[in-house]
Amino acid sequence: xxxAIFTLEMKKNLQDKGLLFWMVILPIIFTYLFIEIFxxxxxxxxKLEVITSIVPGYIVMFVFFIMISMVTSFIKDxxxxxxxxxxxxxxxxxxxxxxxxxxxxLIVCVQIFILFSFGKVVYDINLEQPILLTSLSIFLAxxxxxxxxxxxxxxxxxxxxxxxxxxxxxxxALISGLWVPIDMMPNMLQKTAEFLPQYWAHQALQDTMxxxxxxxxxxxxSGVLFAYGTSGFLLAVIRYRSFLKVARS
Amino acid sequence: MVLHINQVKKEYGxxxxxxxxxxxxxxxxxxxxxxxxxxxxxTLLKIIASIILDYxxxxxxxxxxxxxxxxxxxxxPQEICLEQNLSAISNLYFFGKLYDLKGKxxxxxxxxxxxxIGLIDRAKxxxxxxxxxxxxxxxxxxxxxxxxxxxxxxxPTVGIDPQSRRYIFEMIKQLQQQGCTIIYAxxxxxxxxxxxxxxxxxxxxxxxxxxxxxxxxxxxxxxxVFVKGMKELPEQLITLGDITRHKDGYLITTNQLIAVMExxxxxxxxxxxxxxxxEIVRPRLEDVFITLxxxxxxxxxxxxx
Numbered sequence: 250x251x252x253a254i255f256t257l258e259m260k261k262n263l264q265d266k267g268l269l270f271w272m273v274i275l276p277i278i279f280t281y282l283f284i285e286i287f288x289x290x291x292x293x294x295x296k297l298e299v300i301t302s303i304v305p306g307y308i309v310m311f312v313f314f315i316m317i318s319m320v321t322s323f324i325k326d327x328x329x330x331x332x333x334x335x336x337x338x339x340x341x342x343x344x345x346x347x348x349x350x351x352x353x354x355l356i357v358c359v360q361i362f363i364l365f366s367f368g369k370v371v372y373d374i375n376l377e378q379p380i381l382l383t384s385l386s387i388f389l390a391x392x393x394x395x396x397x398x399x400x401x402x403x404x405x406x407x408x409x410x411x412x413x414x415x416x417x418x419x420x421x422a423l424i425s426g427l428w429v430p431i432d433m434m435p436n437m438l439q440k441t442a443e444f445l446p447q448y449w450a451h452q453a454l455q456d457t458m459x460x461x462x463x464x465x466x467x468x469x470x471s472g473v474l475f476a477y478g479t480s481g482f483l484l485a486v487i488r489y490r491s492f493l494k495v496a497r498s
Numbered sequence: 499m500v501l502h503i504n505q506v507k508k509e510y511g512x513x514x515x516x517x518x519x520x521x522x523x524x525x526x527x528x529x530x531x532x533x534x535x536x537x538x539x540x541t542l543l544k545i546i547a548s549i550i551l552d553y554x555x556x557x558x559x560x561x562x563x564x565x566x567x568x569x570x571x572x573x574x575p576q577e578i579c580l581e582q583n584l585s586a587i588s589n590l591y592f593f594g595k596l597y598d599l600k601g602k603x604x605x606x607x608x609x610x611x612x613x614x615i616g617l618i619d620r621a622k623x624x625x626x627x628x629x630x631x632x633x634x635x636x637x638x639x640x641x642x643x644x645x646x647x648x649x650x651x652x653x654p655t656v657g658i659d660p661q662s663r664r665y666i667f668e669m670i671k672q673l674q675q676q677g678c679t680i681i682y683a684x685x686x687x688x689x690x691x692x693x694x695x696x697x698x699x700x701x702x703x704x705x706x707x708x709x710x711x712x713x714x715x716x717x718x719x720x721x722x723v724f725v726k727g728m729k730e731l732p733e734q735l736i737t738l739g740d741i742t743r744h745k746d747g748y749l750i751t752t753n754q755l756i757a758v759m760e761x762x763x764x765x766x767x768x769x770x771x772x773x774x775x776x777e778i779v780r781p782r783l784e785d786v787f788i789t790l791x792x793x794x795x796x797x798x799x800x801x802x803x
Binding site for chain 1: 583
């Protein structure tokens with residue numbers, strides 16, 4: 250039963266050409282432009298430093314835009330009567346949510362793979378610890394989509410979802426040092442960043458690229474991402490009843 | 499198998515959407531649920547379909563099957579809940595899988611349903627290319643995939659052409675012949691008269707009347723006699739019924755049909771060529787509905803129900 254929801258959600262996303270733009274084309278354009286701006290006139294060492302910060306930084310920022318697709322999908326289902334109709338079938342809410350959630354984890358994993366591949370092909374970035382980097386990417390996808398799931402079941406309108414996604418993605422990027430190196434930011438913001446998953450993901454991804462990520466730090470970063478993702482899922486399960494109450498039928 | 503709805507209550511905040519609703523729906527019946535906007539029909543249907551779970555009272559299915567209530571119910575919502583970018587058959591597969599149909603069984607059942615809903619030639623076409631009537635039929639088909647014992651239909655003929663409506667009526671009659679119990683919510687009284695054995699009128703969250711359609715017509719609706727071609731009616735008729743000017747004739751609402759007709763015929767025995775038309779007008783369920791619920795507009799009195 251969960252498989253049916255998964256397959257349907259996957260099909261819908263594969264037909265969505267907008268997703269390709271938001272998730273792949275736009276991040277590539279931004280990454281390219283900002284690298285060009287920040288590396289002009291820099292020497293090779295500084296250039297490598299900037300690229301190693303910008304590529305994972307923009308990946309972490311742009312994965313959050315999947316939340317727009319998640320919000321749109323849930324709100325559309327809610328308002329078209331599909332949510333209520335599925336609720337009349339013998340499928341438990343947690344499996345319904347899992348079926349809707351898993352395709353997005355997969356999509357974000359593919360997005361991260363494409364964006365790192367872009368970095369490797371165009372800028373020859375270092376990927377010294379590929380296994381840890383892959384694992385972190387999966388945790389990152391899990392975290393952002395888990396959070397997206399909660400957001401999708403909490404917002405009343407699509408516009409509200411899009412606005413909140415931008416606040417979370419752009420605000421989080423600013424505070425977590427995805428745009429500017431974290432050590433150049435004020436102390437208070439550096440402390441605040443430690444509460445945000447973007448910070449942990451960015452730092453850990455950078456370290457895997459350099460080949461300096463210790464296992465302890467890997468487990469800490471993964472733990473933070475996992476905790477955020479799981480919290481998102483659990484909160485979404487709690488929100489489901491309220492979501493269903495306002496669903497059209 | 500009997501569906502027992504026992505003292506079901508539901509509140510939305512301070513508003514009582516359902517106030518102790520009790521119904522018994524027997525196996526194989528086509529049971530009409532009629533009420534004005536905001537009366538509580540959709541809430542009741544959602545409770546029966548297990549979409550709303552937080553309510554007071556009980557909904558019980560008394561039968562010999564081991565299947566859960568959800569497995570035995572097919573729900574046809576008022577909205578067209580189909581994936582517009584997928585084909586008809588993909589939509590049927592999706593809903594079949596939700597009820598654990600797999601492999602060959604899923605495929606053969608989808609083909610059967612496509613035949614039943616008259617879309618076998620359009621199986622692979624995308625739903626967005628379909629007319630309103632075709633979408634409505636597919637909407638019903640999706641609820642039939644798992645061969646439900648009870649089919650809940652919430653205004654399934656809204657906005658469709660007469661041909662599709664007739665086709666849907668035939669489908670419903672066939673399903674009923676196959677033993678399926680149908681709960682049919684609608685605003686269209688003629689649909690209830692045509693399809694349903696029993697009907698419940700719901701208003702302000704309460705069942706205000708229920709019973710067999712014919713019995714309710716006898717109890718609440720008075721038949722009339724329509725007479726055309728007469729300039730003046732015999733005076734005796736005034737004591738026999740209520741007379742209203744109607745189109746190009748008179749409508750006499752009465753419980754004494756034979757007496758009224760005899761009086762008219764006697765009065766015009768010698769001038770029978772002046773009498774252009776004399777007919778009995780059958781009472782309508784709409785009259786019962788208006789008698790029970792009043793004729794005030796109910797638009798937007800309550801949201802959510």
